[in-house]
Amino acid sequence: MTDFRIDIRRGALITAALALLCSLFYALPANAEPADYADCPAATLCLYSGANGTGERRDFTDTQSLESYDATWDGKTLSAKNNTALWACVYGDPGYGGHLETVKPTAADAYAAGAVSAHKLVPTRALCFTGYERCPDNRVCTFAEQNGRGAMTVHLPATDPATQNYGNSYGTGAAPKSAWNRTAKHVCFYPEPTYTGTWADPADASGQKKFGAYVVLRGESVTVPAPFAGTFRAHELVTTTGDCQ
Template sequence: MTDFRIDIRRGALITAALALLCSVFLVLPANADPAPFDDCPPATLCLYSGADGTGERRDFTDRQSLESYDAAWDGRTLSAKNNTALWACAYVDAGFGGLLTTVKPGNSAEYTTDPRFTGTLSSHKAVPTRALCFTGYERCPDNRVCTFTEPNGRGAMTVHLPRTDAATQNHGNSYGTEPAPKSAWNRTAKHVCFYPEPTYTGTWADPSDSTGLKRFGAYVVLRGDSTTVPAPFAGTFRSHELVNGTADCQ
């Protein structure tokens, strides 16, 4: 009788030990593949050449906005992880131009299903708010007139260096072959007069005037102002000059 009780206790102990051993095995971590984007370091914007954070990776800090990618990377981004505290703005064209898409702080993005962004991204920047993704004026240096090929300071930028024109004796620039601008920022201490002719002259017809007799003179951007150029002036500037007062425009 005594031996039988001992066997029962031994069997119960063995059963309990087996149960404990099984529970240990159940909580052991599996050798699973790492989750997508797990390799993106903190405080970094990571761009990948493959979906779900795969392929070649390019890392950027929140201070490394690029107006254009090198030839080896241009159009290769297929996914991204924004591991920064700022918004990431990605653009189809260089110079923060063309279509744009945004990535919230801490989020990831895929560019494999939308043909507008699949293999098309060419520039990016990091900004405190999403609204700043839609502008690019901040690129203009101090004491310069900057013109842009797209509204709101986006697209290719031309930085104009003031000079004295021999004919007008005013500080200005006559444009070469660069695209006519659709927005501008005057970061100088003078006003800017824009003209449709490369000789600091010309006028614009008023599209609302059927007679064609009403004309607009110089398009003026005051000192310190930035603007998206409206019709009929947008995309027509071919020269500008800097003046002390708007009455000095040709």
């Protein structure tokens, strides 16, 4: 009988220990960061080829923001740890284009295969939604997407040999949706590569009212509205807006 009572007590102690251990597991936060992210150095954005901070790791500091990755890494990121004091902006396309996700300071995130092709680190989340800052001084820059995002074309002003216009003709290969005029002159955009053409006013039901040029004043950046967006084929720099064709 004595041995039987001791076994009962031992069973009770084991049961209590198991209950305590289970309670410790349940007390862990549901969103606790995987231990794998612990290898990300301080002041670094870490991109991983595997889920939850696993696989190959690539490190970037706040001076290594990239508009696009090399072919061996493009679309390869499946998780990230932003171990910096900045916001991380993660993009689906090169040139800060396509789908955008933001990662707040010290946070981690996960991605679908092929979803990450570019990133930048910025002091405020609002700066993730623009890309105008890439445009060099004294240049006209056009962008494939709104708000200065997507592929950027930097235009070096040159005199067109046929028209003598101080600007650039794009032909049919470009369709910018935003622009920044970082020159000391105004810029006149046209729907034809010959610095000509007109746009119909969408508010005019008669179709008689036309626009001959879309003007971006010196120093201004703009997301181009309808009916002009995606239709620019040339621009010229002018001293006054009255000089537009």
